[in-house]
Amino acid sequence: MKCPECKDRFALTWLRYAKAPLGRISCPSCGARLVLKHRWFYWPAMLLGCALVCTAFLALGDRLTGSIVVTVLGATLGGLSLVLPADKYLEAHFSVLAPVSKAKATALADEAAPVPAGAAVLETETEQD
Numbered sequence: 001m002k003c004p005e006c007k008d009r010f011a012l013t014w015l016r017y018a019k020a021p022l023g024r025i026s027c028p029s030c031g032a033r034l035v036l037k038h039r040w041f042y043w044p045a046m047l048l049g050c051a052l053v054c055t056a057f058l059a060l061g062d063r064l065t066g067s068i069v070v071t072v073l074g075a076t077l078g079g080l081s082l083v084l085p086a087d088k089y090l091e092a093h094f095s096v097l098a099p100v101s102k103a104k105a106t107a108l109a110d111e112a113a114p115v116p117a118g119a120a121v122l123e124t125e126t127e128q129d
């Protein structure tokens with residue numbers, strides 16, 4: 001992974017992955033707060049992978065145990081054991097890092113239009129008091 005601020009390269013370790021459940025990590029070199037942005041194929045790949053893995057584990061669990069509780073529990077644990085490494089691989093190799101402030105600014109730009117108008121009204125009301 002390459003930091004957009006200092007251009008330093010670093011690896012997405014399991015510790016960094018575990019500390020960033022929402023995709024926000026810090027650059028180990030400059031400390032910049034970064035957000036992981038997925039490419040277009042991330043969600044289709046993850047959905048297809050989850051569907052295939054869960055179906056396989058559900059079929060295997062049902063055949064081996066016949067218990068719905070054990071089957072669902074086994075499918076969940078087995079699915080996580082395969083899906084989490086796949087998710088980490090996709091994030092480490094195909095995601096794009098962006099500074100948090102710029103990502104927030106672009107996210108807020110879409111929904112920010114009504115907020116300044118309301119804030120301006122509140123400010124004028126408080127000034128009149």
Ligand SMILES: [Zn+2]
Pocket residue numbers: 003004005006007008027028029030031032
């Ligand atoms: Zn950096």
